[in-house]
Amino acid sequence: MGFRDTDRGGPSSKTTGSQVVLALVCAAQFMVVLDISVVNVALPSIQRSLGFGDVGQQWVVNAYALTFAGLLLLGGRLADLFGRRRVFLVGLALFSGASLVGGLADTAGPLIAARAGQGVGAAILAPATLTVLTATFPEGPGRTRALALWTAVGVAGGTAGNLLGGVLTEYLSWRSILLINVPIGAVAAMFALRYLAADDGPAARRRLDVAGAVLATLGLTAFAYGVTKSHDSGWTAPVTVVSLLAGIVALAGFVVVEARFAAVPVIPLRLFRARAISLGNVMMLLAGACLNPMWFFLTLSMQNVLHYSPLLTGLAFLPHTVITILVAARVTPWLMRHVDSRTLIAIGALLAAAGFFWQGFLTPESGYLAGILGPAVAFSIGGGLLNTPLTASVTSGVDTADAGAASGLMNTTKQVGGALGLAVLVAVASGHASTPEALSAAYGRAFAVIAALMVVVATLAYTLPSQRDGVIR
Known part of the structure; x- marks a missing residue:
């Protein structure tokens, strides 16, 4: 199980233990x-403080997202091999x-490196949370409710x-958005030591598929860099060209390693x-390409087009949070x-597409109700409706031994979609836009593409097996 009974182990204690574990993994x-998103509002402040360029500032987001995505496959497998609590x-x-x-970085380089380091830690931690959850709650209504909350x-x-x-x-400062994780992490570690069951025996001595994980990370990073450079230098x-080809070659090498050489592949191809x-996972990739970059462009729209302060921008996002939680949970x-x-x-997906399409019409003269809140209601309800059933679909029917790999794959496709989608x-x-009017038009193009991708997700929905209450039928 994913929890440690703290008393005599009766039904009540097991229920309490599972709920504590659910709270911890959540x-x-x-x-x-x-x-992933906490840096968005701070990007203009970080840019001024550390001297990022307009295109370069995306790497404050993507340094985290790409290492997170590339190493999630390996991170997911670690829990299967070395134990959930330890990992x-x-x-x-x-x-x-x-x-x-x-949080202590004083130049751009160390900050990007630290964000990449956060991505490594997140790649290990995130699939472990889902693996603990699926091990604690068997398929059925209980797991559906737990997945909905997660x-x-x-x-x-x-x-x-x-x-x-x-x-x-x-x-305070943009630095505080990173430093706040330190005390939170310490408290979470204390709860994990108390409530997560100790792993059986010492860590297994099994060969990890490091080559596969490295190839995946290099491939994604090179491909995203190539797409980014196409703006400044052109596609030819x-x-x-070299970056895109390097990304494709590395990702092809990853598939070969997984199929032929890895003793314990990070992703068993049988899945x-x-x-x-x-x-x-194809749908999760596309959804990630929409839902993750959306925060980036919406933040820039509020601050660069509507001239909201960082605080006002954060407050403007409050309805997104409340609506999403209520619908999803x-x-x-x-x-x-x-x-x-x-x-x-x-x-x-269709509701989200309508909201994103609406969001693309934001102008410097837009008021909050029509320019921000209206679209937010549509795409927040849409996102809340599609995320849980899609997560349930890609984690159903998986053997316990492959639960970590399946969790890592799901998280990877979502983050890969977000990173490549952002690029x-x-x-x-991007362009040479500098006025609020020109910037709103540029951001509007991005939201139009996001809306189109959500229509594709809606179209693909009925390719999935029929499922109700978390059980494939």
């Missing part, structure tokens, strides 16, 4: 996802330590990051025989007992 997931604590320590380094907390971490980032940046420039996993689990998950995913959308939106 808190850890919240912290990991928070750091959870290691990931927590790395994440908190890198946060301390980043998903809602994760989404809330993304939205709350903007609010928290705005408050901390306004009243040597630096762009892709399950339609829910193969097609579900309360409404969606009830709907999943009565409605096919495919229908919920399709409806949610592509920055290229779409």
Whole structure:
């Protein structure tokens, strides 16, 4: 099990233990996802403080997102091989330590390196949270409710990051958005030591697929860099072509290593025989390319077009947080007992697409109600409806021995989508725009692409197996 009984082990104590474990993994997931978005509101302040360029500032986001995405595959496998509690604590320590380094950075290089270090810790920690959850709650209504809460907390971490980032940046400093992770990590470690069951025996001496994880990270980073450079240098420039080709070659090498050479592959290719996993992860990739970069462009829209302060920007995100939590944690689990998950995913994706399309019409003259709140209601409800059933689909029917790998794969595709989506959308939106009117038009192009991708997700929804209440039928 994923928890330690703290009394005589009766039914009541097991229920209490599982709820404490659920709270712990949700808190850890919240912290990991928070750091994807918490820097968004602070980007203009970081840019002024450390001298980032307009395109370069995306690497404060992508240094975290790419290492997180590239190493999630390896991180997911670690919990299967070395024990959930042990891996959870290691990931927590790395994440908190890198946060301390980043908060003390005085130039751009150390900050980006620290953000990459946070990504390594998050890549170990995030799949461990989902592995503990799926090991604690068997398939059925109990797991559906736990997944709904875990998903809602994760989404809330993304939205709350903007609010928290705005408050901390306004009243303290952008550095505080990183330093706050240190005490939170310490408290989480104490709870993990008390409530997570100790792993059986010493760590297993098994060969890890480090080559596969390194190739995945290099491939994703090179590909994203090539897409980014296409804006400044053009698609046919040597630096762009070489970067894109290097990314493709590295990712192809990753597939070869997984199929032929890895003794314990980070992703057993047999997982892709399950339609829910193969097609579900394609949809997760596309959803990640929409839902993660959205915060980046919405933050820039508020500050550069509407001229909101960091605090006001954070407060403007509050409805996104509240709506998403209510829909994902309360409404969606009830709907999943009565409605096919495919229908919920399709409806949610279409609602989100409508909201993003609406968001693309923001202008410097827009008021908050029509320019921010209206679109927020649509895409927050949509995101809350689709995330939990999609997560349930890509983690259903997986053998316990592969639970970590499946969790790592799901998190990877979502973060890969976010990182590559951000690189592509920055290229779409970037230009020589400097006035609020020109910037709003540029950001509008990005939101139009996001809306189109969500329509594709809705179209693909019915390729998934039928599922109700977390069980494939």
